[in-house]
Amino acid sequence: MNFDFSEDQKFLANEARKFLESQCGMGEVRAVLNDDSKAYNEGVWKKVVEMGWLGTSIPEEHGGLGLGMLEMCVLAEEMGRVLAPVPWASTAYFFTEALKLAGSEAQQAEIFPKIVSGDVIGCYAASEGPGNPDAASLKTTFDGKTISGVKVPVTDGDVATHAVVLAKDGKGASLVLVDLSGKGVSKKVLSTLDPTRSHAELTFDKAPATLLGKSGDGAVLNDELLNRVAVLIAFEQLGGASRCLEMAKDYAMERYAFGRPIGGNQAIKHKLAEMYVKNEVARSNCFYGAWALSTDAAELPEAAAAARVAASEAFWFASKENIQTHGGMGFTWEVDCHLFYRRAKLLAVQAGSPKVWKEKLVRAIETKNAA
Structure with missing residues (x-):
């Protein structure tokens, strides 16, 4: 079984890297970090839209590229x-995948072209604070036409035009689609460790909402969505971890102390070697997740959890050791190390913390072994 990407997918990765390195450097990241009035970099977003990447997994009949989830993993x-x-x-993971899983043909035909064009920025609102949301604990309610309640934190909720919301529906839960520009919706911007990815508190007061999928299927759909999104987030974490290793290695080769590169010191070699090992473990698990995601394999819950756990550990460790390798200047504002550490900590809790995914991994393995 071959878990590697095809030549076309590797070409896409190479072209995407060249584009992003030229159009989305650390200067663009810091432009958001240093400006409280900016929730995201609109210039970079416009260029991503122009590249058509938001339509990567959207069918061609809806204006997308009609590619697959492997290409999404590459871009992630x-x-x-x-x-x-x-x-x-x-937008590209949570919102689009939710519509693919639960949206009707009419809903997809209406929303997908607007995602591709950049007219719609999506978000996913499930959390209502600490703990895993489920039908028993949800306080946000759907009465068939409107929803009421509070969702917090919602990634990009302050800039999104539409949201897919997990809400209590009778004795169960359902996914609903909400136009955030409509009545009954208010937003409150939240401060987080990584200001380059904005978060908000969304309050709904009888806001008009449309059911996605079947009533009462929300819990099942939420689990399916998180399994799919987990693989994509894991690839994002893998990309960040790989870059941290490169930064640490490059600095270790060019920084001289006592007449020799610090990379020649055994302690630094051990740091870099351990970063490399954790990154490769994460890559193997990410590839397994990509295979399961692209083939709708029964192993997806297990593969997604394994990818998420390994990638979270790799990115956190690599970002931490990157700071350590840079020594006395590693923690300073001027050096980019802290930007990766911030993102590592943020991504680790998106779509569920490592603890949640470790529990899911154990359950998936137990279920497989019991079969």
Whole structure:
């Protein structure tokens, strides 16, 4: 079984890397970090839209590129390398995949072309604070036509035009589509460790909402969506971890102390070697997840959890050791190391913390072994 990308997919990765390195450098990331009035980099977002990447997995009949999830994984890794300060994951992962899973033909025909054109920025609102949202704990309610409640935190909720919301529906839960520019919706911007990815508190007060999928299927759809999104986020984390290793290695080769590069010191070699090992473990698990995602394999819950756990560990470790390798200047504002550390900590809790995914991995393995 071959888990590697095809030549076409590797070509896409190479072209995406060249584009992003030229159009989305650390200067573009810091432009958002240093300006409280900016929730994301609109210039970079416009260029991503023009490249057509938002339509990567959207069918051609809806204006998309009609490619697959492997191509999405390729782009996710490249976006992770540059810490793209745009609502890419919220729109291309969460929102688009939710519509693909639960949207009707009419809903997809209406929304998908607007995603491709950049007229719609999406987000996914499930969390209502600490803990995993489920039908028993949800306080946001759907009465068939409107929703009421509070969702927090919602990634890119302050800039999104539309949201897919997990809400209590009778005794179960459902996914609903909400136009955030409509009545009954208010937004409150939240401060997080990584200001380059904005978050908000969304309050709904009898806001008009449309059901996605069947009533009561929300919990099942939420699990399916998170499994799909987990693989894509893992590739973003892998991209960030790979870049951290490159930064640490490059600095270790050019920084001289006592007449020799610090990379020649055994302690630094051990740091770089351990970063490399964790990154390769994460890459193997990410490839497994990509295979399961692209083939709709029964192993997806297990593969997604394994990819998420390994990638979260790799990115956090690589970002931390990158700071350490840079020594006394590694933690300073002027050096870019802290930008990767911020993003590593943020991505680790998106779509569920490592603890949640470790529990999912154990359950998936137990279910497989019991079969």
